[in-house]
Amino acid sequence: MASTTSPPVTYESINPKVKKCEYAVRGEIVTQAQRLQQELQENPGSHPFDEILYCNIGNPQSLGQQPVTFFREVLSLCNHPAILDRDETHGLFSSDAISRAWEILDLIPGRATGAYSHSQGVKGLREAIAAGITARDGFPAKADDIFLTDGASPAVHMMMQLLIRSEKDGILCPIPQYPLYSASIALHGGSLVPYYLDEATGWGLEIFEVKRQLEDARSKGIIVRALVVINPGNPTGQVLSEANQREIVEFCKKEGLVLLADEVYQENIYVENKQFNSFKKISRMMGYDEELSLVSFQSVSKGYYGECGKRGGYMEVIGFTPDVREQIYKVASVNLCSNISGQILTSLVMNPPKVGDESYESFIAEKEGILQSLARRAQALEDAFNSLEGVTCNKAEGAMYLFPRLRLPQKAIDAAKSVNTAPDGFYARRLLEATGIVVVPGSGFGQVPGTWHIRCTILPQEDKIPAIISRLRAFHETFMNEFRD
Amino acid sequence: MASTTSPPVTYESINPKVKKCEYAVRGEIVTQAQRLQQELQENPGSHPFDEILYCNIGNPQSLGQQPVTFFREVLSLCNHPAILDRDETHGLFSSDAISRAWEILDLIPGRATGAYSHSQGVKGLREAIAAGITARDGFPAKADDIFLTDGASPAVHMMMQLLIRSEKDGILCPIPQYPLYSASIALHGGSLVPYYLDEATGWGLEIFEVKRQLEDARSKGIIVRALVVINPGNPTGQVLSEANQREIVEFCKKEGLVLLADEVYQENIYVENKQFNSFKKISRMMGYDEELSLVSFQSVSKGYYGECGKRGGYMEVIGFTPDVREQIYKVASVNLCSNISGQILTSLVMNPPKVGDESYESFIAEKEGILQSLARRAQALEDAFNSLEGVTCNKAEGAMYLFPRLRLPQKAIDAAKSVNTAPDGFYARRLLEATGIVVVPGSGFGQVPGTWHIRCTILPQEDKIPAIISRLRAFHETFMNEFRD
Numbered sequence: 006m007a008s009t010t011s012p013p014v015t016y017e018s019i020n021p022k023v024k025k026c027e028y029a030v031r032g033e034i035v036t037q038a039q040r041l042q043q044e045l046q047e048n049p050g051s052h053p054f055d056e057i058l059y060c061n062i063g064n065p066q067s068l069g070q071q072p073v074t075f076f077r078e079v080l081s082l083c084n085h086p087a088i089l090d091r092d093e094t095h096g097l098f099s100s101d102a103i104s105r106a107w108e109i110l111d112l113i114p115g116r117a118t119g120a121y122s123h124s125q126g127v128k129g130l131r132e133a134i135a136a137g138i139t140a141r142d143g144f145p146a147k148a149d150d151i152f153l154t155d156g157a158s159p160a161v162h163m164m165m166q167l168l169i170r171s172e173k174d175g176i177l178c179p180i181p182q183y184p185l186y187s188a189s190i191a192l193h194g195g196s197l198v199p200y201y202l203d204e205a206t207g208w209g210l211e212i213f214e215v216k217r218q219l220e221d222a223r224s225k226g227i228i229v230r231a232l233v234v235i236n237p238g239n240p241t242g243q244v245l246s247e248a249n250q251r252e253i254v255e256f257c258k259k260e261g262l263v264l265l266a267d268e269v270y271q272e273n274i275y276v277e278n279k280q281f282n283s284f285k286k287i288s289r290m291m292g293y294d295e296e297l298s299l300v301s302f303q304s305v306s307k308g309y310y311g312e313c314g315k316r317g318g319y320m321e322v323i324g325f326t327p328d329v330r331e332q333i334y335k336v337a338s339v340n341l342c343s344n345i346s347g348q349i350l351t352s353l354v355m356n357p358p359k360v361g362d363e364s365y366e367s368f369i370a371e372k373e374g375i376l377q378s379l380a381r382r383a384q385a386l387e388d389a390f391n392s393l394e395g396v397t398c399n400k401a402e403g404a405m406y407l408f409p410r411l412r413l414p415q416k417a418i419d420a421a422k423s424v425n426t427a428p429d430g431f432y433a434r435r436l437l438e439a440t441g442i443v444v445v446p447g448s449g450f451g452q453v454p455g456t457w458h459i460r461c462t463i464l465p466q467e468d469k470i471p472a473i474i475s476r477l478r479a480f481h482e483t484f485m486n487e488f489r490d
Numbered sequence: 491m492a493s494t495t496s497p498p499v500t501y502e503s504i505n506p507k508v509k510k511c512e513y514a515v516r517g518e519i520v521t522q523a524q525r526l527q528q529e530l531q532e533n534p535g536s537h538p539f540d541e542i543l544y545c546n547i548g549n550p551q552s553l554g555q556q557p558v559t560f561f562r563e564v565l566s567l568c569n570h571p572a573i574l575d576r577d578e579t580h581g582l583f584s585s586d587a588i589s590r591a592w593e594i595l596d597l598i599p600g601r602a603t604g605a606y607s608h609s610q611g612v613k614g615l616r617e618a619i620a621a622g623i624t625a626r627d628g629f630p631a632k633a634d635d636i637f638l639t640d641g642a643s644p645a646v647h648m649m650m651q652l653l654i655r656s657e658k659d660g661i662l663c664p665i666p667q668y669p670l671y672s673a674s675i676a677l678h679g680g681s682l683v684p685y686y687l688d689e690a691t692g693w694g695l696e697i698f699e700v701k702r703q704l705e706d707a708r709s710k711g712i713i714v715r716a717l718v719v720i721n722p723g724n725p726t727g728q729v730l731s732e733a734n735q736r737e738i739v740e741f742c743k744k745e746g747l748v749l750l751a752d753e754v755y756q757e758n759i760y761v762e763n764k765q766f767n768s769f770k771k772i773s774r775m776m777g778y779d780e781e782l783s784l785v786s787f788q789s790v791s792k793g794y795y796g797e798c799g800k801r802g803g804y805m806e807v808i809g810f811t812p813d814v815r816e817q818i819y820k821v822a823s824v825n826l827c828s829n830i831s832g833q834i835l836t837s838l839v840m841n842p843p844k845v846g847d848e849s850y851e852s853f854i855a856e857k858e859g860i861l862q863s864l865a866r867r868a869q870a871l872e873d874a875f876n877s878l879e880g881v882t883c884n885k886a887e888g889a890m891y892l893f894p895r896l897r898l899p900q901k902a903i904d905a906a907k908s909v910n911t912a913p914d915g916f917y918a919r920r921l922l923e924a925t926g927i928v929v930v931p932g933s934g935f936g937q938v939p940g941t942w943h944i945r946c947t948i949l950p951q952e953d954k955i956p957a958i959i960s961r962l963r964a965f966h967e968t969f970m971n972e973f974r975d
Contacts (some may be wrong), residue, residue, distance in 0.1 A: 013715065013746040013783050016813040020655050020678075023817050031609060031823040067605035077570040083833070085566035087559065093578040120552035121791075121798040124516060155640050155801065158825050170505050188824045192651065193505075227905065229500065261498040298498050306606075313606040314830035315641065328501040332508050338516040339642050339673045344829045345799035347571070 009103035014056025027454075028184050029449020030062050034433050038443045052109050058473065060462045061443040065403040069466040073371050076366040079109065080103035080315075083118050083349055086110055101362040109349055118140050118345050124338035126153025126319070127345070130352040134319060137355025142286035145319065153319045153351060155343045157269050157304040160320040162189050163336055164265060164300055168230045168331075169195035174228040176265075177215060181408065181458070183239040183267070189470030198222040199436035200230055201453060204410065208241035208401050210234070212252045219260060231263035232256070232353040237270040237281065237403025238454035240450050240460040242383075244279040244402040250287040254297060263298040269318070270404040270437040272308035275380035279402050284287040285321065297323040300316070305350045307405065311352075382406065382470055383463040389474040390461075393481045405464060408447065411457045435484055440476040511676040513669050519918050523928045537906075539926035543958065545947045546928040548724075548890040550796030552949040558795050558856050560849045561838050563587035565800075566596065566835055568603050571595055583681040586847040594834055609823035611638025611804070613811060615837040620806060622840025622953050627771035631806065637818070637835060638804050640828045642754050642789040643807040647674050647752060648821055649785055652814075653715045654680035660712040661750075662700060665894065666943070668724040668934035683707040683714055686938060687866070689895065692884050693726035695719070698735045704745060716748035717741070722755040722766070722888025725935050726946040729764040735772040739782060748783040754803070755889040757793035760865035764887050770806065780881070784811040788831020790835045791972050792890065794860040802832025826909075867955055868892065868948040874945075874959040877967045893932070896942045902973035914942040920969060925961040 016024075042057045049055070058069060066072065078098045083106050088094050094103065110116040111127025125131060129150035138146035154160040168174060169190065173197040178186045182199075190197045200218045202208040215232065222229050234253060236245045245253075257264040266284040274281055288297045304318035322333060342348075356424075360362045383401040390398035390409040398409035413428050421431035429446035436442055436459075447458025465473055501509075527542045534540070544552060551557065563583045573579050575974035579588065593852040595601040597614025609895045610616065623631035639645040653659060654675065660683040663671045667684075675682045685703045686691040700717065707714050719738060721730045730738075751769040759766055790802035803884050807818060826957050829834075843853045868886040875883035875894040884896035907915035914931035921927055921944075931941025950958055 011746070012811055013812060014653065015812050016811065016817070018655075019652050019814060019817060019932050023652055023821060026820065026824065028820060028824045031826075062606065064606045066602040067600060069600065072604045074572065077572070081566045081570035081573070084569055085562045087562070087565070088582050091582055093581040096578040097573050097576055097582070115552060117554075117799070119557045119797045119799045121547065121549045123860065155829060156826065159644075162825075167504050167508055170501065192821070192824070194550065245810075259548035261496070263498050311828070312604045314602070314604045316827075323768035324497065325499060326501065328497050328498055331503060332501070332504060335511065335513060336508060336677070339511065339513045339670065339677070340647075341516075341641065341798070342801075344640060344832055346831050348831055363802040398712075488565065 008283055022194050026188045028188045029445050030184060032445070032449060034430070034437060035061055036444060036446065037434065040443070041437070048291060052441065053439065054476070056221045056467055057443060058441060059443050060465065061208055061445045062463055063307060063464065064313050065464050068464045069214075070311050070464070072312065072374065075102055075358055075368050076310060076312070076350060079105050079353060082106035083109055084346065086116060086118070086198065101358060101364050104300065105353075106197060107354070111114065113234075113345070116206040118349075122342045122345060122348065124299050124334060124342055126343060126348045127149065133352040134355045138283075138285070142283055142289065144286055144289040146285070150321050150323055152321050152322060152337055153317070153343045153348045155316040155318070155347060156306055157318045157320075158185055158265070158339075159343075160302050160318060161185055161265070161267075162192070163333065164231070164263075164320070165189045165195065167337065168263065169193040172196050173226060173228055175222050175229040177219060177229060177232040178264070179210065179233065179238070179453055181240050181447065182233070182251060183235060183423060184449055186233055187451070192257070195355055196227055198450060202238070202241055202243070203221045204399065204453070204456075207402075207430065208238055208243040208246060210249060210253070215256065229260075229262060231265050233254070233265045233267065234284070235267040236284075237271065237273060238403050240406045240408045241397065242401035242404045242406055242408065244274060244276070244281065247282055247287065250284060251291060253289055254284065254293065258293065258297050260446065262400060263300065265309075265479065266301045267301060268301050269304040269307045269473045271303065272411075273376070273384050273405060274403045275376075276400065276402045277287045281403070285323065294354070295324045303351075305354055306375050308353055309372045309379075312350055315347050315350050316344060317351040319351055337354060343411055378467050379405070380462055382465070385470050385474065386461065386463055393478065394485050396481070401463060405459050405462050407463060408450075408458050409461070411459065413457055414488040414490045416483065416490055419485070420488060427457070429459055432457070432484065433459055436480055439480045439483070442473065442476065492819070507677050510674045511674045512934070514930050515669060515929070517934060519915070519922060519928060519930065522919065523922055526922070526926070532777065537926065538924060539961070541948055542926045542928060543929050543954075545950065546930045546945075547947065548792060548947055549798050550890075550949050551798065553949045554861065555949070556794050557797065560584065560587055560703060560843055560853050561795060561797070561835060563837060564590050564838060565831055566735050567591035567886055568594055569831065571601060571603070576760065578633065584849045586843060587640045590838075592717055595839070598830070599933075600787070605832075607830060607833065609638065609819060611833045615833050619840045622878055623768075623770070623806065626770055627774065629771055629774040631770070632855045635803050635806050635808055636667070637807060637822055638802070638828045640801040640803070640832060641791055642752070642787040642803045642805075643670055644825075644828075645787050645803060646670055646750070646752075647677070648818065649716070649748075650674045650678045650680065651821065652808060652818060653748065654678040657681050658713055660707050660714040662704060662714055662717040662747070664695065664718065664720060664723070666725050666932065666937055667718070668720060669934055671718050672936070674783075681707070681712055683712060684936060687726055687728070688707040688722070689938070689941075691697065692887075693723055693728040695730060695734060695738070697741055714745075716750050716912050718750045718751040718752065719769070721769075721780065722758060724752070724755065724889050725891045725893040727884065727886035727891055727893065729759060729761070729766065729888045732767055732772065733907045735767060735769060738778060739769065739773045739776055741780065743778065743782050748777045750786065751784060751786045753786050754789040756788065758861070758890060759866065760861075760868050761885065762865040766888070768906060780809045788830065788836075793839060794857045794864075795839055797835055798820065800830060800832050800835050804836055863952050864890070864948055867950070867952055869939040870955050870959065871946065871948055874962060878963065879970050881966070886948060890947050892946050892948060893943050894946070898942055899973040899975045901975055903971060912942070914944055917942070917969065918944055921965055922964075924965045927958065927962065
């Protein structure tokens with residue numbers, strides 16, 4: 006019964022916005038890595054390494070990081086409340102996990118963790134999150150301003166969907182940027198207005214550069230609607246100073262821009278002299294309340310917990326008029342609600358165990374253990390990159406990545422060109438094939454034209470770092486020798 | 491520091507597609523119900539009822555349905571694998587839940603339930619789901635065709651995003667329809683091409699009507715890209731016959747349409763003489779393989795399990811060219827992955843306990859208990875609606891809803907008009923205020939102009955049904971007496 010009619014959907018006939026969208030974090034290099042992994046499984050010894058090391062994505066538990074016990078205890082109990090009353094449960098779970106599970110269940114109407122919640126998320130959980138934000142900032146937060154989401158990505162999409170009407174609407178994004186932003190802007194048919202971070206000053210965000218790009222876009226008829234700031238930076242790892250954040254707030258206020266603050270790495274700070282300040286806190290310190298339109302994105306995927314698979318997160322939405330808020334609520338309601346386990350986990354990361362709780366000490370030990378290890382790994386990998394010929398690497402003050410710059414020999418650039426690949430993509434491909442290490446070419450994040458970078462997570466387990474550095478160093482020497490001018 | 495500049499985002503300046511989108515299942519009536527619930531809490535006795543009964547949404551556990559024990563045991567264990575080895579665990583969990591948790595963990599690379607998975611979902615879980623589909627249909631299914639999603643809604647959005655380029659692209663949808671479809675089409679800027687289900691023949695889907703609407707749309711320059719079929723029907727509850735499904739498959743093949751098959755109620759069948767056949771099975775029986783472009787949507791929110799809060803589901807994508815499939819994969823990868831608990835639960839509902847498993851008998855007792863009770867509730871509510879003056883109600887052969895037609899007195903229609911409300915919305919509002927029962931006006935789903943309906947779930951717990959029916963009957967009599975012509 007086969008027919009000769011053409012299929013109803015062809016590459017040519019799909020939505021061109023979908024075609025335009027790109028997401029290098031899971032792009033070609035990763036597809037190639039998955040192929041190699043398959044080959045290693047089917048034919049051990051077929052490559053000069055015995056495992057693929059996924060340093061392309063901030064996915065800590067995929068590389069062996071263990072989940073935080075208290076969080077998992079509570080999730081486990083909330084998933085099966087029938088055991089909460091049983092004696093054996095006290096032998097298996099800490100007492101504060103049991104009492105926290107009871108508290109959480111009491112926040113959920115009918116204790117029904119299997120029911121759709123309010124479209125913004127369970128109200129009691131939003132109140133707990135608001136309390137956590139209040140404690141973090143020293144300024145009040147409201148449950149009504151919180152929208153719980155399946156990770157930060159859907160929240161970003163929701164805001165892009167709200168703001169972008171056509172390609173005449175622009176969104177200011179840092180370059181380099183996390184490609185969720187470019188992908189979401191492409192999918193919603195808007196224009197990405199780039200502003201460049203300054204590598205020479207540790208990926209500094211210079212307001213004059215943002216202003217220059219804003220004016221340039223406006224001169225081309227683009228209506229710039231929002232400014233995206235990623236703090237701590239992804240892929241760049243810088244932590245903004247309070248003074249810099251004040252300038253940004255003032256700039257958004259003056260220019261009538263929504264400030265989209267990606268703050269998912271707020272707990273990942275690795276240097277003594279920097280601390281995270283939310284843009285909410287900064288704007289309150291400056292005396293702004295609802296006058297600044299601000300959305301803060303947070304996720305359970307990052308931090309010391311790294312619970313990517315749980316898909317929990319929230320956005321805190323401030324300074325929008327009631328009729329616009331109603332529209333955001335409506336879009337949230339079409340999708341019914343985010344997953345309840347993710348909602349619960351979000352409330353936990355914003356309200357972890359406190360002094361005096363049975364789990365407190367073991368919790369702190371797990372948290373500090375992870376964060377201190379991440380700081381050591383960041384330093385070791387940074388030093389390693391800086392020791393390579395032609396490579397310079399800024400410090401990862403925060404987040405989970407290093408973004409070293411590669412100064413490649415002309416011959417390597419020509420070789421890349423001859424296979425129709427960007428030089429950093431060419432380098433990343435060679436690195437993968439020689440070592441099994443997966444990184445993302447800088448071109449996936451954007452970079453100053455003519456410069457080349459790779460993004461490498463700091464997430465491999467600490468005992469593997471020395472071997473990774475050796476493999477990296479050996480590969481780099483071979484590569485440079487092969488292409489030396 | 492307050493400023494007088496206008497906010498950067500006003501109702502006038504947001505994306506008009508967002509404004510256009512509507513979702514009545516959580517619309518005005520529900521907002522009013524939430525207000526009344528608040529009033530009841532703050533001031534008990536302030537209304538002529540003591541609780542709000544949410545019959546607006548297919549959300550079984552919010553109305554007291556208990557989760558299926560086996561599923562929750564496995565989820566609980568997968569959330570906290572540290573207890574799997576402990577002796578006490580055997581006192582708390584069934585042995586097959588423990589072994590199933592081990593099996594599932596072994597499918598997940600590194601046993602990391604806290605890691606992002608493959609963008610389509612954990613491969614081993616997709617293989618388990620494919621095996622479940624194969625067992626259901628008697629035709630093979632492939633893991634590569636499965637995309638795991640946070641419930642069915644994001645899957646529907648993904649397909650609309652892929653297919654819709656502009657308002658010139660149309661999607662054929664049943665009227666009445668589940669308003670996710672109209673909302674998603676509006677958000678993506680396409681055109682909904684309606685085809686009417688025939689109430690007189692139990693909401694029959696007549697191909698000549700679909701064809702007539704297709705031709706009408708084409709004559710207006712609309713490129714019709716897909717046909718949405720909801721089987722079992724929502725809000726209409728009909729279960730399609732095999733003969734009817736064959737006609738639909740043939741029609742889509744002939745007309746070059748993607749068949750978007752909403753099959754989320756596949757386990758909710760309440761009548762002896764009907765059974766669910768997937769469109770995949772029907773098309774395979776007809777000898778079609780990859781020649782028909784077919785997407786089947788499934789969700790853990792429905793069925794006998796009703797795990798709405800878990801946000802699990804999948805779409806099975808068949809008959810697309812590799813380059814189009816790659817684009818679907820790319821969009822999935824931008825969102826990284828769906829939540830892993832939802833992925834695990836999806837694999838469980840597609841592969842529940844089998845004969846011989848320790849949990850089998852208790853599992854079957856829970857499953858049959860829920861389904862038989864739903865069938866009794868559907869019948870009792872159907873009978874009740876049919877006993878009301880001016881109301882006729884088709885059988886709910888499947889799904890979770892009744893969609894009775896209201897023949898309202900002219901005076902009621904005029905009264906509704908005078909407050910600028912649709913007559914069914916007016917009736918639903920009065921019903922809520924008198925009884926606390928929340929239903930959705932038919933206008934939220936679409937209906938033949940001049941006819942009026944409400945959608946009411948069959949989900950209140952069985953012991954409450956007699957009281958609900960009494961309240962409904964008393965309200966209806968009072969309403970009709972008030973407005974009698």
